Every structure is written in structure tokens, then in C-alpha cells.
Amino acid sequence: MKAYRAALLRFDPAADPRQAAVYEADGLLVLGPDASGAEVVQDVGAWAALAPRYPGLAVEHLPGRLIAPGFIDMHVHFPQLNVIGSPADGLLPWLENHTFPEEQRFESPAYSAAEAEFFLDELLRHGVTTALAFATSHPASVQALFAAAQQRDMRLITGLCLMDRHAPAALLNRDGPAGTDATEQSLIDSETLLLQWQGVGRLGYAITPRFAPTSSAAQLRGAGELAARYPQAWIQSHVAENHDEIAWVRSLFPQSRSYLSTYADFGLMRERAVYAHCIHFDAEDRALMHATGAAAALCPTSNLFLGSGFFDYASAEQAGFRYGLASDVGGGTSLSPFHTMLGAYVVGRDGRGKAGLSLTPQHLWWQHTAGAAQALGLDGRSGRPAVGNLLPGCEADFVLLNTQATPLLARRTARAANLDELLFALIVLGDDRVVERTVIARSASARPVGPS
Numbered sequence: 001m002k003a004y005r006a007a008l009l010r011f012d013p014a015a016d017p018r019q020a021a022v023y024e025a026d027g028l029l030v031l032g033p034d035a036s037g038a039e040v041v042q043d044v045g046a047w048a049a050l051a052p053r054y055p056g057l058a059v060e061h062l063p064g065r066l067i068a069p070g071f072i073d074m075h076v077h078f079p080q081l082n083v084i085g086s087p088a089d090g091l092l093p094w095l096e097n098h099t100f101p102e103e104q105r106f107e108s109p110a111y112s113a114a115e116a117e118f119f120l121d122e123l124l125r126h127g128v129t130t131a132l133a134f135a136t137s138h139p140a141s142v143q144a145l146f147a148a149a150q151q152r153d154m155r156l157i158t159g160l161c162l163m164d165r166h167a168p169a170a171l172l173n174r175d176g177p178a179g180t181d182a183t184e185q186s187l188i189d190s191e192t193l194l195l196q197w198q199g200v201g202r203l204g205y206a207i208t209p210r211f212a213p214t215s216s217a218a219q220l221r222g223a224g225e226l227a228a229r230y231p232q233a234w235i236q237s238h239v240a241e242n243h244d245e246i247a248w249v250r251s252l253f254p255q256s257r258s259y260l261s262t263y264a265d266f267g268l269m270r271e272r273a274v275y276a277h278c279i280h281f282d283a284e285d286r287a288l289m290h291a292t293g294a295a296a297a298l299c300p301t302s303n304l305f306l307g308s309g310f311f312d313y314a315s316a317e318q319a320g321f322r323y324g325l326a327s328d329v330g331g332g333t334s335l336s337p338f339h340t341m342l343g344a345y346v347v348g349r350d351g352r353g354k355a356g357l358s359l360t361p362q363h364l365w366w367q368h369t370a371g372a373a374q375a376l377g378l379d380g381r382s383g384r385p386a387v388g389n390l391l392p393g394c395e396a397d398f399v400l401l402n403t404q405a406t407p408l409l410a411r412r413t414a415r416a417a418n419l420d421e422l423l424f425a426l427i428v429l430g431d432d433r434v435v436e437r438t439v440i441a442r443s444a445s446a447r448p449v450g451p452s
């Protein structure tokens with residue numbers, strides 16, 4: 001067993017997410033293996049109350065530090081890290097001029113492998129311990145990302161990008177060696193990768209149509225069939241990001257009621273289906289999200305950067321569908337959860353065309369941890385693994401935050417009168433400098449590396 005003494009943040013799953021944070025100014029976090037050998041939280045609470053129960057246990061004392069659940073990025077593009085910060089005239093020119101040329105490089109296994117190392121190291125350096133990530137349409141990119149995540153024992157979900165039309169040829173799925181066409185081959189490759197990686201260690205597979213316009217009806221239908229056959233796998237795509245894209249989908253799939261219902265019509269909405277953006281929805285779309293159990297990945301820095309619009313929190317709450325936060329790098333401008341949470345606050349505040357509201361700091365933090373885990377189906381329900389929290393039984397992924405990382409942050413956090421002020425100071429002023437350490441739980445299948 002291992003134990004840490006520091007300030008501690010976790011979330012009460014039974015409480016209103018707006019006020020669900022549980023904070024210990026002087027806490028104790030005790031970690032140890034569960035029955036399967038995976039490293040989980042064994043005990044958590046106030047130091048004064050818990051310490052007497054663990055006499056003789058070596059405790060790492062971290063005064064002035066805050067231990068919080070590892071962050072969860074619900075939507076990020078592994079092959080777009082190198083195009084972050086590329087200027088463009090909106091989404092479609094941004095894809096054509098910057099993103100597509102870079103993604104073509106991931107056909108190379110060597111390029112993919114090197115990029116996967118850098119990508120995961122950057123996620124961890126920013127305090128992100130779980131991610132639902134896009135790769136490219138090249139199986140090599142998926143293999144590389146899974147292999148690198150497995151090496152780090154990181155909880156990571158990805159899948160082969162399905163796109164059989166409306167993109168440069170080098171980015172489209174390819175015909176198979178035995179005369180199968182690209183559409184059929186992409187589905188075969190998806191299933192092969194799914195069977196190879198789903199549930200291996202802490203990895204999960206996501207059936208990944210890029211977005212409706214770049215898939216034929218046959219490819220979407222095949223993806224829906226895979227989703228029905230493998231309910232334990234995830235689904236990820238994009239929806240309702242901007243008006244040009246919506247008009248394009250309408251012309252391509254005129255029989256569907258809306259952009260979102262295109263996915264439902266092909267069997268791609270269910271629990272563990274995660275749709276990025278979800279901005280330009282109507283009431284029927286929101287009801288469909290709720291009814292199917294699909295979740296939204298909110299990408300505020302990307303939406304602000306590309307001028308796509310503002311997620312409507314009040315209407316989402318009313319409809320009762322699940323959502324959580326995401327960086328959407330490279331459309332997003334930072335991998336830092338602090339920047340994303342601040343972006344979410346700005347998006348929530350905007351009152352043009354929707355209700356403007358002030359999201360509580362606890363709620364912002366929850367959306368990037370326990371709330372994101374709930375949206376992904378990784379909150380421990382029905383015996384599934386739990387991440388994004390530090391309750392007993394949760395996988396022991398956490399970050400060690402230095403609330404005095406910069407001179408101004410030190411001044412501001414010292415003056416924080418309550419937990420919301422402390423968290424909001426970190427959200428507004430924080431970035432990777434705050435993340436002193438990111439700790440990944442050892443999974444049951446992990447072999448110890450080196451002398452222990």
C-alpha cells in the first residue's frame with residue numbers, strides 16, 4: 001500500500017454536480033491493489049480521522065499541495081497536436097489547409113509511433129490521465145497509440161477513423177488486399193483492431209466515423225452494425241459544430257430529420273457514444289441524446305477558436321443528457337484542462353441566443369473529471385471501472401497540483417475564502433505549471449518495470 005498526505009479533492013456522486021466537491025484541507029489518500037491486482041483507492045478522508053487506522057504505513061507528506069482526480073479529455077485528436085494554433089477561415093478551410101496534410105503523415109508506422117509517445121507524454125504533463133482520442137484512417141496510427149498507452153498503463157480509448165469519401169485520397173480508407181473495397185475493408189480493420197485491443201489492460205476501442213459527411217451510408221450502416229455487435233465498445237464522432245457542416249449533412253442525408261438523427265438512423269447512438277460539440281441542436285436533438293444515453297463532449301476552446309458557437313448548458317440540463325469537457329486539440333487551443341474549464345465558463349456565460357449562466361467552479365471541475373467519467377460509462381456503475389474520482393474503489397489516477405505555482409496564483413489562492421474561490425483561481429490562472437506530478441494507477445495486467 002501507498003499513502004499520500006495533502007489537501008484532497010474528490011466528488012460525491014450522489015450530490016448535485018454544481019456543489020458535489022468534497023475537500024479536505026489536510027487529507028489522506030491510501031492506495032492499494034484490489035482483488036484483481038489493479039491499484040485503486042483503498043481509503044480517503046481527513047488525515048486526523050484516518051491516520052490512526054494505518055499505523056506504520058509509510059506516508060508521503062506533501063504540504064501545500066492539492067491531490068485531485070486525474071483529468072479526462074473526452075475528445076482529442078492524436079494526429080492534430082502538430083497543427084495546434086494554425087490560423088484558418090473557419091472549420092472546413094482549417095481541415096483542408098492544415099489538418100488533412102498533417103494527418104496523411106500517420107500512414108507511416110514510425111511517424112505514428114514517435115508522435116504517440118509525444119502525444120501521451122503531453123497529455124500526462126497536463127494532468128490528463130484518461131482520453132477518448134481520434135487517430136487517423138491508417139491502422140498504423142491506431143496501433144501506435146494503443147501500444148504507447150499500454151506501455152504507460154494509461155486508460156485510453158481510440159479507434160480507426162472511418163472516412164470513405166469527401167477528403168483527400170491519402171486520408172481515405174483504402175481498398176483491401178483481397179479485392180474488398182475501402183468501405184468494407186475499413187469495417188474489417190475496425191473489427192480486427194477492436195478484437196485486438198478492447199479491454200486489454202486499461203484500453204478501449206471506439207468505433208469512429210469522422211463525421212457524417214466523410215462516410216458513405218454503407219460505411220455508417222456498417223459502423224452501426226459493429227456498435228450493436230460490441231456494446232462494450234465506444235462510438236465517437238462529431239456533430240452540429242457549425243452551420244456550413246449542418247447544411248452539408250442535410251444535402252447528403254436528406255431523409256434524416258437532423259444532423260444528429262443521421263447517426264441515430266444508422267444505429268450510432270447509444271450509451272458510450274460520444275459526440276463532440278453538440279452546439280446547434282434543437283429540442284428534439286437534445287431529447288434524442290437523453291433517450292439514447294449518448295453523451296456530448298464539449299470543446300469550448302475549439303469552439304471559441306473556430307467561431308463555431310456556444311454550447312447551451314441550460315437546455316442540456318433541461319433535457320438531462322450527459323456531457324463532459326474536451327480539448328479537441330488541434331482545433332482546441334490547449335491540452336490544459338485549466339484552459340478548457342475556463343473556456344467552458346466563458347461559453348456558459350455567453351447570453352446571445354441562449355441563457356447565459358455562471359457555472360460553478362466545482363461544476364466546471366466535475367465536467368472534466370467525475371462528470372466526464374459518468375458520460376463515458378467509467379464511473380463504476382455495474383461493476384465497470386471508475387476513473388475521474390478518488391472514492392474507494394476508483395482507479396488511482398491523480399494529479400498533484402501546486403496551488404502556488406506562479407507568484408500571482410500563490411497570492412490569489414492564499415486569499416481564497418472558500419473552495420470555489422480556490423478552484424476558480426486555479427481554473428483562471430492555472431496551466432501545466434500547476435501540475436507538479438501526474439500519477440497513473442498500475443493495472444492488474446501491468447508488469448513492474450525495473451527493480452521495485
Ligand SMILES: [Zn+2]
Pocket residue numbers: 075077238276328331
Ligand atoms: Zn474533433
